[in-house]
Amino acid sequence: MPEATATAEKATAGHASTKGATIELEHLTKRYPGSREPAVDSVNVGIKAGELVVFVGPSGCGKSTTLKMINRLIEPTGGRIRIGGEDVTHMDPVRLRRKIGYAIQASGLFPHMTVAQNISLVPKMVGWSKPRIRSRVEEMLDLVGLDPGEFHGRYPRQLSGGQQQRVGVARALAADPPVLLMDEPFGAVDPITRNHLQDELIRLQQELHKTIVFVTHDFNEAIKLGDRIAVLRERSHIAQFDTPEAILTHPADDFVSGFVGAGAALKRLNLTRVRDVEVTDCPTVTVDDPLPSIFNLLRASGTNEILLLDKRRRPYKWLRRGDLMRAEGSPARAGTLVHDTVTRDATLRDALEAVLTDNTGRVAVTGRRGEYIGVVDMETLMNSVHELLEADRLGAMEHRHEREEARAQQTHFEQEDVDAGEAKA
Numbered sequence: 292m293p294e295a296t297a298t299a300e301k302a303t304a305g306h307a308s309t310k311g312a313t314i315e316l317e318h319l320t321k322r323y324p325g326s327r328e329p330a331v332d333s334v335n336v337g338i339k340a341g342e343l344v345v346f347v348g349p350s351g352c353g354k355s356t357t358l359k360m361i362n363r364l365i366e367p368t369g370g371r372i373r374i375g376g377e378d379v380t381h382m383d384p385v386r387l388r389r390k391i392g393y394a395i396q397a398s399g400l401f402p403h404m405t406v407a408q409n410i411s412l413v414p415k416m417v418g419w420s421k422p423r424i425r426s427r428v429e430e431m432l433d434l435v436g437l438d439p440g441e442f443h444g445r446y447p448r449q450l451s452g453g454q455q456q457r458v459g460v461a462r463a464l465a466a467d468p469p470v471l472l473m474d475e476p477f478g479a480v481d482p483i484t485r486n487h488l489q490d491e492l493i494r495l496q497q498e499l500h501k502t503i504v505f506v507t508h509d510f511n512e513a514i515k516l517g518d519r520i521a522v523l524r525e526r527s528h529i530a531q532f533d534t535p536e537a538i539l540t541h542p543a544d545d546f547v548s549g550f551v552g553a554g555a556a557l558k559r560l561n562l563t564r565v566r567d568v569e570v571t572d573c574p575t576v577t578v579d580d581p582l583p584s585i586f587n588l589l590r591a592s593g594t595n596e597i598l599l600l601d602k603r604r605r606p607y608k609w610l611r612r613g614d615l616m617r618a619e620g621s622p623a624r625a626g627t628l629v630h631d632t633v634t635r636d637a638t639l640r641d642a643l644e645a646v647l648t649d650n651t652g653r654v655a656v657t658g659r660r661g662e663y664i665g666v667v668d669m670e671t672l673m674n675s676v677h678e679l680l681e682a683d684r685l686g687a688m689e690h691r692h693e694r695e696e697a698r699a700q701q702t703h704f705e706q707e708d709v710d711a712g713e714a715k716a
């Protein structure tokens with residue numbers, strides 16, 4: 292059975308989707324015509340199946356060129372690319388791109404096509420049947436958190452930046468490729484939407500286990516998303532290729548330290564997720580609840596604050612006792628709007644930012660459709676920060692100790708050599 296058809300069967304039979312494939316770049320090189328220096332100079336990278344690897348580095352270091360050589364949007368001038376062990380360096384690029392999804396900044400959607408048409412593009416190209424495509428579009432929209440009924444007929448201009456980006460990811464994943472390339476996909480959206488899109492990607496990846504190569508120049512984004520990070524310097528030379536923890540705590544050289552920048556310990560907040568800390572419950576009411584029962588609940592709960600949920604059980608407002616006095620019969624008229632929420636996949640840094648933005652001492656945690664799950668409070672966050680800083684301090688002490696021991700050992704050997712030399716003389 293041809294590969295594309297096999298993929299289609301799997302995708303529409305409701306089975307698990309195609310898992311990631313390994314990617315090996317061997318001495319991969321790109322010399323643009325007319326340039327004296329190569330833009331990418333003999334890069335060697337091995338990416339495991341199902342891994343999310345981030346290429347991060349300063350502007351112009353060759354991240355995008357390296358990425359685009361993987362799906363041969365840019366033809367290499369030297370070296371080799373293997374995907375799933377197969378040498379694809381000279382494979383027909385159109386065939387190659389069927390097994391590689393590609394998502395870029397500002398989504399790259401075709402403006403004259405509806406959301407559904409955009410998502411259907413590759414499945415159509417590989418010959419899926421109409422009903423199969425229709426159900427796949429629904430599945431994909433659902434996967435990226437957009438209501439299929441509401442969104443499938445819209446045009447890109449009728450979507451927010453974040454929604455366009457979600458559709459871009461849905462399109463990249465539509466034909467169920469084992470590999471997904473993402474070139475600064477969230478670079479053009481505001482910081483809050485960006486955080487949410489990053490959370491979505493983490494959730495998706497937990498479900499799908501694709502091999503993802505993600506390009507960014509934002510180091511915090513790299514720490515948050517990467518299983519491993521390749522820190523690139525000029526001409527895509529790899530300064531360090533390791534886990535976020537290792538890069539933060541043991542940067543390989545001054546270039547990497549410079550890139551990590553100040554506040555490495557606080558950056559580690561990007562490594563801990565909301566799901567790793569205690570999410571507690573807080574008293575909630577909905578906009579349809581009558582005021583007297585809200586008063587009763589507040590009294591019974593012994594707290595001074597209650598979370599008002601909208602009709603779809605999404606956090607809407609924080610209500611305090613005083614607010615309720617001024618509610619004039621409807622709780623929705625009182626209280627302070629919830630500006631920011633986090634999902635379980637958000638980092639503690641996102642949570643901390645949200646707590647500070649909303650100024651209520653806690654942040655509401657929401658599920659896939661924005662529905663209320665619980666809250667994380669400031670105290671929990673501060674305890675985690677404290678633990679991380681303490682772990683870093685101990686780690687740094689241990690590292691210093693190891694270095695001093697190695698140095699002492701070296702001096703000892705050198706002294707022995709001198710003694711031996713003198714004895715001979």
Ligand SMILES: Nc1ncnc2c1ncn2[C@@H]1O[C@H](COP(=O)(O)OP(=O)(O)OP(=O)(O)O)[C@@H](O)[C@H]1O
Nearest residue numbers: 323324326330349350351352353354355356357508
């Ligand atoms: N088509 C081209 N012709 C000639 N030189 C190019 C071409 N495209 C890119 N370059 C050069 O190759 C180098 C690497 O570019 P590339 O876009 O891969 O870098 P990057 O790390 O992705 O940068 P940024 O973060 O700014 O997007 C740069 O010096 C760039 O000027």
